[in-house]
Amino acid sequence: MNQQLPSDDELIPRLLAHDETAYTQVVSAYHGLMVHLARAIVGPAIADEVAQEAWLAVIRALPRFERRSSLKTWILRIVSNTAKTRLRHESRTVSLEDAPASRANTDPSQFNASGRWASPPTVWHADTPDDLLASQELRTCIDAALRTLPPLQRAALTLRDMQGLNMESICKVLEVSESNGRVLLHRARNRVHAAIEEFYQR
DNA sequence: TGATTAGATGTTGCGTATGC
DNA sequence: GCATACGCAACATCTAATCA
Numbered sequence A: 001m002n003q004q005l006p007s008d009d010e011l012i013p014r015l016l017a018h019d020e021t022a023y024t025q026v027v028s029a030y031h032g033l034m035v036h037l038a039r040a041i042v043g044p045a046i047a048d049e050v051a052q053e054a055w056l057a058v059i060r061a062l063p064r065f066e067r068r069s070s071l072k073t074w075i076l077r078i079v080s081n082t083a084k085t086r087l088r089h090e091s092r093t094v095s096l097e098d099a100p101a102s103r104a105n106t107d108p109s110q111f112n113a114s115g116r117w118a119s120p121p122t123v124w125h126a127d128t129p130d131d132l133l134a135s136q137e138l139r140t141c142i143d144a145a146l147r148t149l150p151p152l153q154r155a156a157l158t159l160r161d162m163q164g165l166n167m168e169s170i171c172k173v174l175e176v177s178e179s180n181g182r183v184l185l186h187r188a189r190n191r192v193h194a195a196i197e198e199f200y201q202r
Numbered sequence B: 001t002g003a004t005t006a007g008a009t010g011t012t013g014c015g016t017a018t019g020c
Numbered sequence C: 001g002c003a004t005a006c007g008c009a010a011c012a013t014c015t016a017a018t019c020a
Helices: A008-016 A020-042 A047-064 A071-089 A129-148 A151-162 A167-174 A178-201
Strands: none
Touching (some): A008 A020, A008 A047, A008 A071, A020 A071, A020 A151, A129 A151, A129 A178
């Protein structure tokens, strides 16, 4: 992922100079990830909207970017803040059930090359029609487990195991301490693993 | 090449806050 | 009061780098 993306040192001055090519490069590199993170926090119904809001915030805030973290981490942090703000402003909980069944969090196009899930789960043991059916059901089961996670746990799991971010970046994005980030991730994994075990015991 | 070391990551236990 | 989520700290484990 992002193999062709120039370094932050090169990108940031170009972005500040309103270089359209640079904007295009950044958007194509990070928009999918932003939507994925937004979806993890606010659910799929308004994830695109949150990502759009975050882009506006990024453009507005770029001149004040202090480069205390990478551009990517900074952008994701803005997404996280935008999503959390949006979540607070929503008078009711966003219905995660609005997600297209079984596709909410495991769209193969959203897995990067360095992520833990480099291949879509659909290929897991899908040697026969029965296996294929089971893998589809497993994916539905995992998606359901993800949807029941608290937003921070889901975001931590999404960023770590699906997007391959390191713990430092994740904690910056989610604005939690490193120890708490680790705990969030561990608890999220526990719950998803429990759901998978339950699936196999059926 | 094997031992050592440091940093990153994972695990666990316990306390606190919050909503029902 | 109870269940749940979050936060912190301490400890365990893994991994890559370094060195003899």
